[in-house]
Amino acid sequence: MEIDGNTLVFIIVILFLFFSTPGGDGVSSQYEFNQLQRLKQQFQTEHNVFLNMTHTDNFRNITGFKLSYQDTLNNPLQNATYPLPGKEYDRWLPNQNYMVMPNEVIDTINSQVWNTSNGDTSNIFPPNITSTLLGKINVVSNSKYERIRMPIPRFYEPANDFSEDIPPEGETYWSDWPSYGELHNVTFQHGEIAIQITHMNNLQNSNNYFRRNFINKENDRWKLLNLQIDFSDKTEKEKHSISSKAVYDIQRGRILSISQSSKFHSLFALPHYMSLQDEYDEDMFNDVKQLVDEFWNFTDYTDVMTMNDVQDAYNSANLKCEYMTFLQLEPWNQYTKDQIKLIDDELNWPLGRPVNLSSLPPINVVSGILYSPDCGLRLAIHDVKGKRYELKIMSIRTHLMFGIALFAAQIYLLLTQMHQTNTPSMVNKISFYCFSMINLVDGSLATLYFVAASVVPELYLPLVISAFSCFILASIFEIRYLISIYASQVNEQNVGIANLLRGNTGTYDENRPRPAFIPDEGSIGGSLYGRFFFTLIIFTFLILSSTSWPRQLRMIFEYILIFILNSYWIPQIFRNAVKGIPSRRERTRATNGGNRNQNKMPLLWSFVIGTTIIRSLPVIYVFTYSSNVFRHHKDVRFVVFLSLWLLFQISILYSQDILGSRWFLPQHTIPEGYSYFKPLSNQYILEHGGGTVQNTVDCAICMSDVPIYIEEIPETHIVDQHTYMVTPCNHVFHTSCLENWMSYKLQCPVCRSPLPPL
Known part of the structure; x- marks a missing residue:
């Protein structure tokens, strides 16, 4: 195929437009450029205020912290305009006069959450707590506390038309809108929570890739974390998500996390809120302040801001409540600091060190509270725990290696089955739809493995091996077999069931014209491969999109899909009935009259039993093992039902082998099949x-x-x-x-x- 110059230029332009981006910061207009500059300027101004702040200074012109809870009690319609008349800015105490929380919540945190004394450092807490914690959450109060009015700067608002260049001035109080509470509030009483904790001490400098461990100079004292908190009711009809930075006090096992948006710049509040006790600790304030400043300087916080940051902050302010999260971890007093260091080293770099990882306790949150100052919400969490991320990765790696062994066994069984049906007459008795269902599952698994390999770099090698094994099984062996099956059955297209039951593939007439074109396996293979990849993409997209559906809808889809995909022997039962395979006794008797091997059952029993077991094991694991790596709920009854359904299919196949493939059909409904052996006139x-x-x-x-x-x-x-x-x-x-x-x-x-x- 030749490509002329004009076509080549057109292709280059299309590729350039497809792969190009508006710019490094995502700015596409003068209006957006001014928006981004205003945001950077605001953050830089607040950072300068933060640098001059001491542990005795109150918040000044920091977004979201201009009003205290007492200010709201004094005047619920008080505007957050700095400076407020009569407000003390040179004094700070951990109470509602200076904080955005009421004294009742502060006292609860001091007495029930962070209930260890400031000076008590005898407990030992793990320095590395990367994990995903799962537990319960319940609403303590959603109407008891006053809501603090938090304005959103209007320069965040998108442009009304293309002629605008300058963002508007002023602020908007969304809390004044009647629908504000309905949009943000938590309406359920009891639900589930997942807290994903990751450490930030391995980020790279934006200007120096090789510079690591930029923060946490006091690595045994403080850690800066990323927290992703998701909670919902049990049916997942109502979901809430919080993504925020957090500070981890290793000596006391405390975690403080505050959400951030265009109306709440929490990064500058972490030093003040890390200590709520009366014995306010200046050293603690300075340590956390230094931690935040190191993070700010190393990441070039304002320089790397993009329009996505502007839009995300604006959307979060409009659609979500702001949350302050206080967590207290359970100590690991059964270990010494040296033992914990040895455990961390073995988890990060496995060399066979003398540690018992199987008895490693989980990361356990003994108490915790979430408070929303702008929505007046208070939530409590309990039974929140999870195993270390490294242990989870090790467990998944073991499961993947076992899965690779299952794929190898499936390939072996398929090869023996292909060898059994090595003639067109035998392949013709195989159901095309039976192996299409099996192929769809294997191809989807290969795609999901490839996607997971790019998401979880720690499991890249075993995931890629699993994906490759599954892809080889689906796209080479199974597709090759499907091509043979399709080629042997291509003559049956547009033929009625009655003719198929007779063994005829059409009406034969010597005078009628013969088919002008009978496709060969090459053209059939091209068609099947195209259909395979198209169906695979659609099916994989459907599975991935279902993960974001409400739980009830997702469970219905999941159960129906698993049931259908585990009905793969039903098409073969129907195919056996169409082909009219005689009973085992008749086949044995027929072998004495000549070569009657073509009458034997098309599927090997080793293939049927082996395939059923291999494809049932993952479902049994997920639905019966409560600690499975997918965090899937336990449902033994569904496994029993599915096992009985598979057993029923195998029983019908076995009965067709013993009694004949049409034993369950009434005699008068079975037309006489075509016989090659007949007298002539x-x-x-x-x-x-x-x-x-x-x-x-x-x-x-x-x-x-x-x-x-x-x-x-x-x-x-x-x-x-x-x-x-x-x-x-x-x-x-x-x-x-x-x-x-x-x-x-x-x-x-x-x-x-x-x-x-x-």
Whole structure:
């Protein structure tokens, strides 16, 4: 194929437009440029205020902290305009006069959450707490506390039309809107929570890639974390999500996390809120302040801001409540600091150190509270725990290696099955839809493994090996088998069930024109591969999108999908009935009369049983093992139901093997199938001509005479009708000749008409 210059230029332009981006900061207009500059300027101003702040200073012009809870009690409609008349800015105490929380919540945190004394450092807490914690959450109060009015600067608002260049001035108080509470509030009383904790001490400097561990200079004292908190009701009809920075006090096992948006700049509040006790600690304030400042300087916080940051902050302020999260971890007093360091080293760099990782306790939150100052919400969490991330990765790696072994076993079983059905007549008895369902599952698994490999770099190698093994199984072996099955059944297209039950693949007429084109396996393979990849993409997209559906809808979809995909033997049962395979006794008796191997069951029992077990094990694991790596709920009843359903399918297949594939069909509904072994009339000899010997015809394969049984001539009745075969198009061949021919093609050697399988 030749490409001229104009076509080449057009392709280059299209590729450039497709892969290009608006810019490094995402700015696409003068209005957005001014928005981004205003945001950077605001953050830089607040950072300068933060640097001059001491532990005795109150918040000044910091977004979200201009009003205290007492200010709101004094005047619920108080605007957050700095400076407030009569407000103390040179004094700070951990109470509602200076904080955005009421004294009741502060006292609860001091007495029930962070209930260890400031000076108590005897407990030992793990420095590395990367994990995903799961537990329960309940609403303590959603209307008891006053809501603090937090304005959103109007420069965050998108442009009304393309002519605007300058963002508007001023602020908007969304809390004044009647629908504000309905939009943000938590309406359920009891739900579930997931807290994903990751450390930030391995980020790279934006200007120096090789510079690591930029923060946490006091690595045994403080850690800066990323917290992703998701909580919802049990049905997941109502979901809430919080993504924020957090500070981890290693000596006391405390975690403080505050959400951030365009109306709440929490980064500058972490030093003040890290200590709520009366004995306010100046050293603690300075340590956390230094931690935040290191993070700010190393990441070039304002320089790397983009329009996505502007839009995300604006959307979060409009759609979510702001939350302050206080967590208290359970100590690991059964270990010394040296032992914990040895455990961390072994988890990060496994070398066989003398540690017992199987008895490693989980990361356990003994108490915790979430408080929203702008929505007046208070939530409590309990039974929140989870194993270390490294242990989870090790467990997943073990499961993946076991899965690779299952794929290898499935490939072996499929190869033995393909060897069993190595002729077109045998392949014709295999259900195309049976193996299509199996192929769809394997192809989808390969795609999901490839996606997961890019998401979880720690499991890249085992995930890629699993994806490759599954892809080889689906796209090479199973597709190759499907091509053979489709090619053997291509003559059955547009043929009714009644004709198929008779063993006919169409109406045979010597005068009708023969098919102009019968596709070969090459063209069939191209069509099937295209269909395979298209179906695979659609099915994988559907599975991935279902993860964001409400739980009830997701569970209905999941149960129905698993049930359908585990009904893969049903099409084969139907195919057996169509082909009319005789019972085992009849097949055994028929072997004495010649080569009747074509009548044996198409599926090996080792393949049926092995495939069923291999494909059932993952479902059994997910639905019966409560600590499975997918965090899937336990449902033993569904596993029992699915096992009985699979057992029922296998039982029907076995009964077809023993009693015949049509035993369950009423006798009057079974039409008589086509028989290649039948007597001929004298008229046939006159029309088709005899051979050199009387009462014979020529075999077009071996070019020798074929003695035939003629009804009108008694002398020919000594001829065994099983020594010759008559095709539906009335051509006669030696039995051995035509059977060998049909092992390669199901077409008449004379007229190329399709032949029904033996």
